[in-house]
Amino acid sequence: MAEFRLPPNSRIVGGITHPKPAGAAETRTVRIYRFNPDSGENPRLDTFTLELKSCGPMVLDALIQLKAAVDSSLTFRRSCREGICGSCAMNINGVNRLACTTALSDLKGEIRIYPLPHMPVIKDLVPDLTTFYAQYAAVKPWLQSSTPPPPDKERLQSKEEQEKIDRPAACILCACCSTACPSYWWNSDKYLGPAALMAAYRWIIDSRDEATGERLDALEDPYRLYRCHTIMNCTDACPKDLNPARAIAEIKKMMLERQS
């Protein structure tokens, strides 16, 4: 059956409450999921008190501050700090988003930070995205064309043709969408998930690509594509305001149109 409860060794127990920094005037309470695979212990939810005066405006700033000032073992991924690398995707107050583009002031009350849902956790806020990347690789996200490129210039696209792929190609593979999808939670071994499907769509509609049929063939499957039941959590979650749900719907329409 699908997993509706975490396995016993993944259930959250207790947690450490770090003392409030002395003399801090303005503070926020931040509760962070902690898991250390080496300890053999269950994950826990630690409580931190964040001093706002010395902290930047974003959730990522808070994490960096807490790691520097309170607990150096706090582990998370981050790189660009401007919403283009997709490294710091995590579940903040129940919503998958990028820590670097989520302002602390936009979050009400206590801040709760968990890793992306329903993924194996490597440590603290770092999920194992191996399968997610393999799904991206499985849709062959590169140009396939038997017509050789012109010898003296690049393959040309009209402005309209470029505009079609402009938004889907802006995906940063942060995994916020796929890990917000219940179908992906229950069937990620066979369902490709919104991120990989939007990548597939980006190449299916690319005017320079010649493998459209093969790409559609590879998706024509009850699990790979049709586990999407259009609940649109993916579009809701996307921190780049992209629309994977629409991309999937367009693929389904193309599947039908080539038959009838």
Added chain:
Amino acid sequence: MSLSSPLRQVLGTGPAHSGVHHWWVQRLTSIALVPLSVWFVVSLWCLPGLDHATVTAWLRQSWTALLMILFVLTAAWHSNLGLQVIIEDYVHGAGSRTLLLVLVRFLNVLVAAAAAFAVLKVAFGSAA
């Protein structure tokens, strides 16, 4: 524990080359069920009473019997397609999934046949 590559695990046994038909028929039956179920509810609502004689007299009319058969067959078909999706979503053991899919299909065919037969029996049966 498997040492095969993540890509091999994702690719599995390859695409089944099906799913379009299921998806499309599920949509078609849902569209058909909108007017059919509205007709069914409104017609029952408009009957002067819901006693046996009134309802069987209503069911004996040709249009009623025809629409009623379409309604029960479409509903059973749609139910089979929908339950199939739910089972595929949530039941992961290959054996239990196949068993449940077979049971659901048998049950829906039985319901469809029994309902259609009942309508015909009333429609063509002698006045009670």
